[in-house]
Amino acid sequence: MDRMVNWSIIRKYFTRVAFVSLLAAPLSLFLTFALLIFYLSLSFSCFAERRGEREFESVQMVVSANVIPRNKTLIAHNFPLLNLRNPNFILKSASPSRRLPCKKLVSVSASAVKVTSDFQVEEKISDPISSNWAEFARNVSGEWDGHGADFTKEGKPIELPESVVPEAFREWEVQVFDWQTQCPTLAESKERVLSYKLIKLLPTVGCEADAATRYSVDERNVGGPDNKVAAFAYHPSGCYVAMWPVEDDDDRDMHRLLELEHCLVDPLNRESRVRIIQVMRLDDTVSSLQNIRVFREQWYGPFRNGEQLGGCALRDSGFASTDALKDSQVLGTWNGSKTVASFQGSQTNILQEFVDEKAERTVRDKHGLILLPKQLWSSLTERENGEVCGEVGWLLDNGHTMTSRCVFSKDGKLKEIAIGHETVASEDE
Secondary structure, eight states: OHHHHHHHHHHHHHHHHHHHHHHHHHHHHHHHHHHHHHHHHHHHHHHHHHHHHHHHHHHHHHHHHHTSOTTOEEEESSSOOOOTTOTTOOOOOOOOOOOOTTEEEEEOOBGGGTBOOOEEEEEEOOOHHHHHHHHHHHHHOEEEEEEEEEEETTSOBOOOOGGGSOHHHHHTTOOOOOEEEEEEEEEOSSSSOEEEEEEEEOOOSGGGGGGOOEEEEEEEEESSTTOOOSEEEEOTTSOEEEEEEEOOTTOTTOOEEEEEEEEEEOTTOTTEEEEEEEEEEEOSSOEEEEEEEEEEEEEOSSOOTTOSOOGGGOSOOOOTTSOBOOGGGTOEEEEEEEEEEEOTTOTTOOEEEOOEEEEEEEEEOSTTEEEEBTTEEEEEEEOTTSOEEEEEEEEEETTEEEEEEEEEOTTSOEEEEEEEEEEEOOTTO
């Protein structure tokens, strides 16, 4: 009886298990089929994505190898610069492109892969003016030390104020006319910007000059946001001419007070130069010379912003009280050539290069001529046509001069600046 009961229970159990298994089989088959479809879809998506990446990379390689020349820079037409070093680069939305005014842009298309491209190839074009400015910047920059002196409009040297002269000089009744000066100058080679400081040092006795004290610092800026110059002409040799407007509260007649700064570099010694500054009043009808400043300077090394002083190592000495040039050395007829920077009709472009070379014949007389030491002279004359000419000159040796001129039209506007080299004409000419 007990055995029959046990078999009955077992039979019922297996019957139920079989019934449940029959019901679960379709559900299990459905789940298995669904998982298989999901797996196949995922695999197909990954395959398509990888294939797309390989096609994009192949297009990049073809464009780089067959279309773009060597040593060129790619610039996007209407989207930011591509970072080709990033393998995961994703093209983003378009944005305006920046064009450099000094570059030449040449369009190309990726026809090798039948794809139109909005790339441009950038080619730098040489700028002769910029290269000449870079040469000028190299030659004019550095530490220029020397001496400076002020002269009256008649060419007489002006003594330094008694308050700055050492007591020893006053006791010995020694007149002091010269400032020891520094002129640290720096011109940027990649942009037309120049600055310099005119540093006057208090006179000292003996070699105490190595520990001299600054009396004044006059900083000048050409170009850039701090520009103060009204006109500036430069030459690759390091020569330049600058016109500085001067504010004068005492000028009640509203005449313009100008400083014409002529910087002439010795063509035989690029480490030697003179700067002659003509201070003049000029308006539509009146022109007059007020005074003259002269600086004779030597180059002592790269730019250090005036931190190094030549002191007793200066290769020159004060000159203001030395003999002036003789008029017989510069009067008469001279032949030569000049390079010109024109400012007529270009009042907005205050920086010009000496470019136009012209032959010239000059007849120099005593009218307006001021003779100065160190073989220098200055003159301010009015021509027959009403133009005003401010000239300075340097007698380099017998029969050879270097000149600089600023010419103003009869209405008082700057017309041109010229630097010339002259030789005395022979009697047969």
